[in-house]
Amino acid sequence: QSALTQPPSASGSPGQSVTISCSGTSSDIGGYDYVCWYQRHPGKAPKLMIYDVTKRPSGVPDRFSGSKSGNTASLTISGLQAEDEADYYCSSYAYRNSYPNAIIVFGGGTKVTVL
Amino acid sequence: QLQLQESGPGLVKPSETLSLTCNVSGASITRSNFYWGWIRQAPGKGLEWIASIHYGTKTFYNPSLKSRVSMSIDTSKNHFSLDLDSVTAADTADYYCAREDSETSDNAFDVWGPGTMVTVSS
Numbered sequence: 001q002s003a004l005t006q007p008p009s010a011s012g013s014p015g016q017s018v019t020i021s022c023s024g025t026s027s028d029i030g031g032y033d034y035v036c037w038y039q040r041h042p043g044k045a046p047k048l049m050i051y052d053v054t055k056r057p058s059g060v061p062d063r064f065s066g067s068k069s070g071n072t073a074s075l076t077i078s079g080l081q082a083e084d085e086a087d088y089y090c091s092s093y094a095y096r097n098s099y100p101n102a103i104i105v106f107g108g109g110t111k112v113t114v115l
Numbered sequence: 116q117l118q119l120q121e122s123g124p125g126l127v128k129p130s131e132t133l134s135l136t137c138n139v140s141g142a143s144i145t146r147s148n149f150y151w152g153w154i155r156q157a158p159g160k161g162l163e164w165i166a167s168i169h170y171g172t173k174t175f176y177n178p179s180l181k182s183r184v185s186m187s188i189d190t191s192k193n194h195f196s197l198d199l200d201s202v203t204a205a206d207t208a209d210y211y212c213a214r215e216d217s218e219t220s221d222n223a224f225d226v227w228g229p230g231t232m233v234t235v236s237s
Contacts, residue, residue, distance in 0.1 A: 001162045034222045038162070045211055045230050046162065051223035089162050093222040100176050103151075104222050108161035114219075 003074035004028065004090055011113040012080045020110045022073040022090030028105055029043055030071035034093035040109075046088045049088075050075060057079045077112070085114045117141040119212050119228035127206075127235050133199040137212030137228055144193045145170045150215035151195045152224060153186070155208040163208075167215065168195060202235045209233075 005023040012018040022029065022037075029035055035053045038046040048057050050066035053073065063078045073092070077084050092106040123135035137151065144151065152167035168174045168186040176184055183200040199206060209232050213224035 001165075036220075036223045038224075045227040046224070047227070048223055048225045051220045051225070055220070057219075057225060059158060064155070091162070091164070091222070096178065098124075098178075100178055102175055103177060104167070105166040106154075106162040106164060 002108035003094070004107035005091060006088075006090060006110045008106040008108070009111045009113065011115055012077075013115045014080055014082065016080050017078045018080055018112060019074050019076045020025060020069045020077070020088055020090075020112070022092075022107050024071050024073070024092055024105070026071060027096065028071075028094035029068060029073050029094040031095065032093045033068070034064065035068055035073040037064075037073075038089045038091065039086045040089065046089065065081075079115075080114055082114050085112060087111050117164075117214065117226050119214065119226060121210060121212050121231040123210070123230045123233065124165065125232060127202050127233060128237050129203055129235055130201055131199075133202050133206060133233060133235075135197045135210055135212075135233070136154060136194050137196070138192075138194045140193070144188055145190055146172075148187055148216055148218045150217065151186075151188070152176060152213050152215060152220075153197045153210060154224065155210045157205070157208040160208075165197065165199075165210075204235050207233065207235045217224060 037050040040046045120138045153165040209230045211230045212228045214226040
């Protein structure tokens, strides 16, 4: 069971928008602005799409955007394209009261299907 | 351009130690703003962070794996390694090495190796 909770699937038609949620706690998502989103195509390594909740690495289309409200982060893909069909994973820095204190937690992943 | 490449045995017997190496090319592994990590994905499961290491300072561990994991850096070969002790079938997974750049963001893995599949079986 993953530390962060994501819906197993999401879908949309080309050109539409799809939003994926990632729920955590005040010890991870809610407490720090260190949420990341990764895209993973089958057989490929994950690719960083969003970091620090809202920031995009160079080369990532601006169709991808991130946000956070309380203990829940979200990834929105606007103007959905066929190549966006992939698995998406959220991650967050988390702080625990017992050693080891500083850790990274992932969500279970959401499969995005372009209809 | 920074590139990472994992290497290691594709098959490990139960109770043995899994040893993986990540070769780093295009940058020095001792760069003060770089952290190096291992992440895995078991079949049908999500991504799981295993551990991260920073040259000269400290190592960070997933608490659920800490008792079985160790990481090290070999500056002469510009690579870093992962040892996972007492493996079971639950450790069967694709294993990835990756980099964090603290000048960009802490805890974001922005460069990944292609991954290596490890099966635990007798």
